[in-house]
Amino acid sequence: MARRDVAIVATAQRPNEVGSTLTSVELILPVINDVIAKVGIERQKIGFWCHGSCDYMSGQPFSFVAAVDAIGAWPPIVESHVEGDGALALYEAWVKIQTGECDVALVFSNGKTTSGPIDRILNLQADPYMVTPLWPGFDSLAALQARACLDAGVLSEADMAEVAARSYRDALNNPIAYAKENVTAEQLLARPYTTAPLRAHDCGVPVDGANAIILAAGDAARSLAERPAWIRGIDHRIDTQRLGARSMTESSSAAIAAAKAGVGDDRIDIAELHAPYTHQEILLRRAMNLGEGTHVNPSGGALVSNPAMAAGLARFAEAAESVFSGSADRVLAHCTSGPMLQQNLVCVMEGE
Amino acid sequence: MFTAPLVVAYPYKRTVGTLLSRFFQSLQEGRLEGTKGSDGRVYFPPAEFDPVTGRQLDEWVTLAETGTVVTWAWQSAPQPDQPLERPFAWALITLDGADVPLLHAVDAGDIARIRTGSRVKVRWADERSGGIRDIACFDLLEGAS
Amino acid sequence: MSEADGIMRLRQPISVTYNWSAGPNATSHLNGLLDGTLVGKRCPGCSLVYFPPRNGVCPKCARILGDDVVVGPRGTITTFCVVNVPFLGQKIKLPYVAAQILLDGADISMQHLIQECEASDVRIGMRVEPVWKDRSEWGPSLENIAHFRPTGEPDRDMGVEAGAS
Numbered sequence: 001m002a003r004r005d006v007a008i009v010a011t012a013q014r015p016n017e018v019g020s021t022l023t024s025v026e027l028i029l030p031v032i033n034d035v036i037a038k039v040g041i042e043r044q045k046i047g048f049w050c051h052g053s054c055d056y057m058s059g060q061p062f063s064f065v066a067a068v069d070a071i072g073a074w075p076p077i078v079e080s081h082v083e084g085d086g087a088l089a090l091y092e093a094w095v096k097i098q099t100g101e102c103d104v105a106l107v108f109s110n111g112k113t114t115s116g117p118i119d120r121i122l123n124l125q126a127d128p129y130m131v132t133p134l135w136p137g138f139d140s141l142a143a144l145q146a147r148a149c150l151d152a153g154v155l156s157e158a159d160m161a162e163v164a165a166r167s168y169r170d171a172l173n174n175p176i177a178y179a180k181e182n183v184t185a186e187q188l189l190a191r192p193y194t195t196a197p198l199r200a201h202d203c204g205v206p207v208d209g210a211n212a213i214i215l216a217a218g219d220a221a222r223s224l225a226e227r228p229a230w231i232r233g234i235d236h237r238i239d240t241q242r243l244g245a246r247s248m249t250e251s252s253s254a255a256i257a258a259a260k261a262g263v264g265d266d267r268i269d270i271a272e273l274h275a276p277y278t279h280q281e282i283l284l285r286r287a288m289n290l291g292e293g294t295h296v297n298p299s300g301g302a303l304v305s306n307p308a309m310a311a312g313l314a315r316f317a318e319a320a321e322s323v324f325s326g327s328a329d330r331v332l333a334h335c336t337s338g339p340m341l342q343q344n345l346v347c348v349m350e351g352e
Numbered sequence: 353m354f355t356a357p358l359v360v361a362y363p364y365k366r367t368v369g370t371l372l373s374r375f376f377q378s379l380q381e382g383r384l385e386g387t388k389g390s391d392g393r394v395y396f397p398p399a400e401f402d403p404v405t406g407r408q409l410d411e412w413v414t415l416a417e418t419g420t421v422v423t424w425a426w427q428s429a430p431q432p433d434q435p436l437e438r439p440f441a442w443a444l445i446t447l448d449g450a451d452v453p454l455l456h457a458v459d460a461g462d463i464a465r466i467r468t469g470s471r472v473k474v475r476w477a478d479e480r481s482g483g484i485r486d487i488a489c490f491d492l493l494e495g496a497s
Numbered sequence: 498m499s500e501a502d503g504i505m506r507l508r509q510p511i512s513v514t515y516n517w518s519a520g521p522n523a524t525s526h527l528n529g530l531l532d533g534t535l536v537g538k539r540c541p542g543c544s545l546v547y548f549p550p551r552n553g554v555c556p557k558c559a560r561i562l563g564d565d566v567v568v569g570p571r572g573t574i575t576t577f578c579v580v581n582v583p584f585l586g587q588k589i590k591l592p593y594v595a596a597q598i599l600l601d602g603a604d605i606s607m608q609h610l611i612q613e614c615e616a617s618d619v620r621i622g623m624r625v626e627p628v629w630k631d632r633s634e635w636g637p638s639l640e641n642i643a644h645f646r647p648t649g650e651p652d653r654d655m656g657v658e659a660g661a662s
Binding site: 020021022023024025026029033043056058059066068070071072073074115117120124128129132133 | 513
Binding site for chain 2: 505509516
């Protein structure tokens with residue numbers, strides 16, 4: 001079966017914040033209504049709804065069922081949920097469109113990351129026999145990876161600070177970014193370690209956020225957007241769950257996903273990488289062979305606002321918007337999941 | 353606006369399968385046993401299935417209580433339920449005789465005392481119940497790093 | 498760790514403490530409960546009155562609910578079940594009745610207990626009223642109502658309405 005042409009035609013994101021007192025449904029509802037309003041489509045024309053979130057984030061079992069309240073699911077709709085980042089839900093929606101069961105899908109995700117101890121909560125994703133009982137937290141696991149990279153000479157603390165400084169400065173131009181600062185790498189390096197060798201600026205800032213994206217196939221996409229962001233390649237790969245059995249200094253799953261998605265076929269103007277830690281951005285750039293000509297994370301990326309389970313889909317929204325506006329022709333969106341870049345989803349999009 | 357603390361707790365009891373049953377039994381008895389993968393690499397904790405080929409692993413190897421730090425990070429403010437209450441190092445540690453490292457804590461006392469390559473030794477928990485926490489943490493081997 | 502058939506069982510309690518927020522749209526409802534008033538909300542789109550106001554949105558229209566509406570306190574049983582099965586943490590004497598109650602003025606039924614009558618006397622259409630706990634025990638919760646009891650009024654013919662709620 002020939003692959004259908006599918007594009008992102010609209011996106012909506014709410015400003016990232018800390019300590020939101022909204023419920024998950026209240027967080028989601030405005031972005032869904034925004035993204036629908038942007039393309040002016042009737043709800044009934046949306047053939048598939050797919051949601052990415054994590055119940056542990058909200059502390060409410062089956063919170064994703066309650067989230068259906070935000071959709072306006074009447075008359076009944078076709079809906080699915082991924083216990084993970086919204087980017088993984090986007091992949092499911094893309095597959096759904098490929099099957100020919102629908103032409104238009106709406107993908108959304110939310111993360112109320114600051115209502116609980118996120119570092120402890122994410123530990124529940126780890127190996128339940130050997131890792132979770134130690135309660136290491138994701139910052140400390142990432143710090144182990146960073147140390148291995150530093151020891152191997154793959155990168156330096158100055159390189160990491162440079163990533164953070166660029167992200168914090170770029171975020172000054174992003175109205176929905178949470179952390180933003182006109183700062184230099186030298187200034188950041190003078191700040192103390194939090195989980196050595198990581199400093200605060202090396203770790204993505206946990207925030208509450210929500211976003212939504214509309215995908216459409218072929219002529220439907222052309223009728224809904226002036227310049228759709230066409231998905232040319234998408235691939236998702238996973239490294240072993242055994243932390244010790246993985247390379248700490250490269251990301252083989254990101255490299256394979258990037259190759260399968262066709263990243264190397266032509267230049268990439270903008271890459272929105274979901275790197276919650278500075279050294280991970282460097283590992284990802286190396287794994288995907290992204291050169292000087294690629295602007296990485298002009299939005300500021302997940303370092304400046306990391307709404308868990310929504311930060312990956314946010315990369316898709318940012319990358320697609322740069323195609324909509326004409327500021328980029330060929331872009332990359334990436335999502336990671338699990339400790340130390342365990343999972344990597346890579347997508348290449350182009351304008352026409 | 354109404355807000356309140358909400359505690360969500362689950363008293364999970366996990367059946368661990370035949371291979372991990374043997375592993376946790378051996379830990380409880382104070383032995384360190386790993387498994388050998390298809391490429392000859394020794395895993396500790398044991399791999400149930402070869403991460404490369406997927407084959408079920410059943411060749412056991414007994415390991416020493418000493419090992420080497422492969423990489424480490426400093427937990428300056430220990431959090432609830434972590435292995436130690438004073439600042440400590442997380443580390444990936446390759447036990448002598450093993451090839452694939454495990455994650456655990458090193459009671460180094462001070463960040464200046466640990467480095468990649470540091471030699472460490474298992475400190476057994478006073479009371480062992482069959483679990484990875486039967487290893488309380490690792491101690492630095494004095495003068496050996 | 499316990500052992501049976503050579504298979505170990507690993508005790509692994511997990512717990513996480515959250516700072517839970519009920520959200521701005523639930524505030525008037527919860528304040529009402531503190532005051533002994535049953536406050537629902539009306540959808541500005543379809544005009545249905547929700548009690549409780551769910552997550553503050555109308556799931557049919559995907560709109561934030563609008564005006565506060567005082568409902569009840571009396572209502573009508575739309576459906577019910579008789580609980581005969583003991584379970585962990587059960588506080589009420591068996592058998593008891595859990596019912597969906599459509600409060601007067603509301604369009605969506607809510608679940609609560611029926612007490613002060615035989616389980617066998619409970620029926621669809623029965624009129625009921627809340628029995629509040631002592632005010633000293635009240636919080637921002639529907640638990641302020643100990644249970645509902647029959648009012649003795651004539652039954653209401655629920656017709657298809659019962660199924661729709």
